[in-house]
Amino acid sequence: MARRRLSSEEEALWSALARTVRPIRPSARAAASPTMAPLPIEPSVKTRLTPPPARIIAAPPARTPAAVLDTGWERRIRSGTISPDTSIDLHGHTLSTAHARLNQAIAAALSRDARVLLVVTGKPPKSAAANGNGGGAGRRGAIRGEIGHWLETSPYADRIASVRVAHPRHGGDGALYLILRRKK
Known part of the structure; x- marks a missing residue:
């Protein structure tokens, strides 16, 4: 599948989102992400981004009562x-x-x-x-x-x-x- 280029609006949204993300390992950030100058967000683009929660721990799936027993x-x-x-x-x-x-x-x-x-x-x-x-x-x-x-x-x-x-x-x-x- 051929990759398409992001539009300027999509790039602005992506860079705004990327600024809110904290890396798990700070040293991996420099190696993993290419340096890109932040693009200014156009005034017509309205974003409502919130910082991610500090840490999400996946809970084990809850066991539910069975409809049929043996x-x-x-x-x-x-x-x-x-x-x-x-x-x-x-x-x-x-x-x-x-x-x-x-x-x-x-x-x-x-x-x-x-x-x-x-x-x-x-x-x-x-x-x-x-x-x-x-x-x-x-x-x-x-x-x-x-x-x-x-x-x-x-x-x-x-x-x-x-x-x-x-x-x-x-x-x-x-x-x-x-x-x-x-x-x-």
């Missing part, structure tokens, strides 16, 4: 033979206290090397369209509505292998299994 786990969940190691009931709590208790329960389960945490949230709200209620049941199912976000932003999110609806014997739609990862 066949042994799937069979145990479907048949209801899974046995929760610990459980927490969030009924009757405000959103803030339920969130705090959920984080405490996950921390406690992880400290005891539990694999399955049963979280009872209550039944999800009936759909507003199905019952003709345009929002009259506004607060019903608030904890259930927020728990997905809480688990995603939890400090323990990388330790959750899967989140599944519980078997009817453990609460069905009103409860969730949190399948926790083993320690590394």
